[in-house]
Amino acid sequence: xxxxxxxxxDTFTRLSRFSHLSAITGWDMQTQMPAGGSQARAExxxxxSVLMHQTLTAPQIADWIEQAKSEDLTPEQQANLAEIAxxxxxxxxxxxxxxxAKSLAGMQCEHAWRTQRPNNDWDGFVKxxxxxxELSREEAQIRAEKTNVSRYDALLDLYEPGMTSARxxxxxxxxxxxxxxxxxNIVEKQKTESTxxxxxxxxxxxxxxxxxxIMQVLGFDFNHxxxxxSAHPFCGGVPEDxxxxxxxxxxxxxxxxxxxxxxxGHARYEQNLPxxxxxxxxxxxRSTAIHESQSLFFEMQLARSEPxxxxxxxxxxxxFGDQSAFEQGNFLRMNQRVEAGFIRIDADEVSxxxxxxxxxxxxxxxxxGEIEVRHIxxxxxxKMHSYLGLNTQGNFRDxxxxxxxxxxxxxxxxxxxxxxAMYAAQLFASAKNALPDLDQHxxxxxxxxxxxxxxxxxxxxxxRFDTDTLIRNASGETLNPSxxxxxxxxxxxx
Numbered sequence: 001x002x003x004x005x006x007x008x009x010d011t012f013t014r015l016s017r018f019s020h021l022s023a024i025t026g027w028d029m030q031t032q033m034p035a036g037g038s039q040a041r042a043e044x045x046x047x048x049s050v051l052m053h054q055t056l057t058a059p060q061i062a063d064w065i066e067q068a069k070s071e072d073l074t075p076e077q078q079a080n081l082a083e084i085a086x087x088x089x090x091x092x093x094x095x096x097x098x099x100x101a102k103s104l105a106g107m108q109c110e111h112a113w114r115t116q117r118p119n120n121d122w123d124g125f126v127k128x129x130x131x132x133x134e135l136s137r138e139e140a141q142i143r144a145e146k147t148n149v150s151r152y153d154a155l156l157d158l159y160e161p162g163m164t165s166a167r168x169x170x171x172x173x174x175x176x177x178x179x180x181x182x183x184x185n186i187v188e189k190q191k192t193e194s195t196x197x198x199x200x201x202x203x204x205x206x207x208x209x210x211x212x213x214i215m216q217v218l219g220f221d222f223n224h225x226x227x228x229x230s231a232h233p234f235c236g237g238v239p240e241d242x243x244x245x246x247x248x249x250x251x252x253x254x255x256x257x258x259x260x261x262x263x264x265g266h267a268r269y270e271q272n273l274p275x276x277x278x279x280x281x282x283x284x285x286r287s288t289a290i291h292e293s294q295s296l297f298f299e300m301q302l303a304r305s306e307p308x309x310x311x312x313x314x315x316x317x318x319x320f321g322d323q324s325a326f327e328q329g330n331f332l333r334m335n336q337r338v339e340a341g342f343i344r345i346d347a348d349e350v351s352x353x354x355x356x357x358x359x360x361x362x363x364x365x366x367x368x369g370e371i372e373v374r375h376i377x378x379x380x381x382x383k384m385h386s387y388l389g390l391n392t393q394g395n396f397r398d399x400x401x402x403x404x405x406x407x408x409x410x411x412x413x414x415x416x417x418x419x420x421a422m423y424a425a426q427l428f429a430s431a432k433n434a435l436p437d438l439d440q441h442x443x444x445x446x447x448x449x450x451x452x453x454x455x456x457x458x459x460x461x462x463x464r465f466d467t468d469t470l471i472r473n474a475s476g477e478t479l480n481p482s483x484x485x486x487x488x489x490x491x492x493x494x
Contacts, residue, residue: 004067016279018052020238027243030230042107049103057092079464083281093146102135106408113407122396136409152364155412159288186338186492195333198325201250210319211260218264232404233259235266242267265298272459283462292420300349301428307442340388342398354387359414426483430475
């Protein structure tokens with residue numbers, strides 16, 4: 001290994017250690033930290049973000065990248081160098097003071113949101129959110145000028161390299177052409193099926209114990225991770241120490257359980273990234289949509305499937321006692337129920353894309369300067385009524401304040417959820433073709449073959465390949481949204 005590349009590798013190992021500290025401190029901020037520590041923690045993390053930015057944008061980095069291009073590198077090292085160069089280019093265009101200001105504003109907004117959302121306090125939220133939007137617009141403008149793309153596309157590329165709003169518009173326009181009728185037909189079909197609702201209360205300690213049991217079935221490595229509670233479920237930490245969270249309510253055990261399954265999908269990906277490339281960009285997840293494909297692979301493709309639900313049923317009966325709702329047919333119907341709802345993270349997989357498209361359309365208009373923050377509630381209500389037939393007027397808590405993403409300026413993230421659902425459907429179809437007895441394995445709770453397929457085709461590659469190549473290698477073609485539509489039709493109308 002030669003000199004310039006080794007310098008770059010050492011630098012990114014150092015950056016990964018800073019990221020480790022930032023991730024665990026951020027997890028603590030959302031799960032354990034007393035409210036009074038918010039300002040000091042925000043300032044400390046902002047300082048750390050500046051230190052990381054200084055390290056990544058040091059003058060010698062550009063020279064090392066150019067020198068390394070002419071060095072004798074393996075294909076894997078060349079892929080890592082390409083990712084290093086991409087990270088450098090993304091960082092160097094932002095001024096240091098801006099990085100600090102955006103980090104601080106985002107953390108202050110997120111912390112205040114935790115109490116403002118339950119109180120339905122839109123006016124209070126706007127005071128913290130407006131500066132985040134202004135800083136995000138500023139970042140989008142800086143990036144757009146340097147990369148010659150639209151402002152929104154400049155932010156989208158941070159989460160999904162190579163994706164554009166033009167391509168998203170085509171994909172989402174297709175979804176909007178068939179989703180309303182599909183949703184209507186499924187709801188009409190299910191009206192003819194009697195479905196009992198599980199009767200609580202469901203003790204939180206029993207919910208947690210059930211969640212841990214299912215995490216074990218799914219292969220979560222508790223020697224390198226843990227489960228906690230937060231206001232909004234997430235997967236954080238680092239591959240060696242993955243932190244996932246959920247939130248519990250005593251009147252509904254499925255929300256927390258499926259949240260755990262979703263985050264465990266993220267965690268399994270993190271825990272199985274290539275260890276030989278730990279600390280390097282090539283050793284990290286390929287993109288946000290690929291990350292979401294793994295969580296939705298677990299939550300929707302696997303956990304909502306008939307074989308897995310039949311496997312799960314005895315665990316639920318053991319945790320909460322036997323009741324009519326847990327009878328085999330009803331338990332399946334209960335878990336595959338489709339209905340329009342206010343909350344994105346509790347949405348079924350049929351209505352879920354409507355939640356994503358709504359957010360995508362609003363955030364793109366917001367970043368492009370076509371609307372202002374004050375327009376969001378009205379637009380949100382209009383789109384919720386149009387797409388899902390629901391009214392959110394005055395209901396900010398269950399409307400435009402429900403998500404954590406916008407609080408810290410994560411504009412460009414939301415589209416990756418539905419892209420992830422499409423990738424998940426395509427990958428699960430490929431896995432079933434490769435593993436003809438998969439349903440029988442799932443029915444027994446044996447997920448070793450499925451995990452092996454994911455490890456071989458997705459997990460072990462990290463960021464070695466671009467997204468199109470990764471998906472083509474795994475499934476034989478690049479993103480094909482028809483897999484997602486076919487999956488929904490077969491599961492709910494077949």
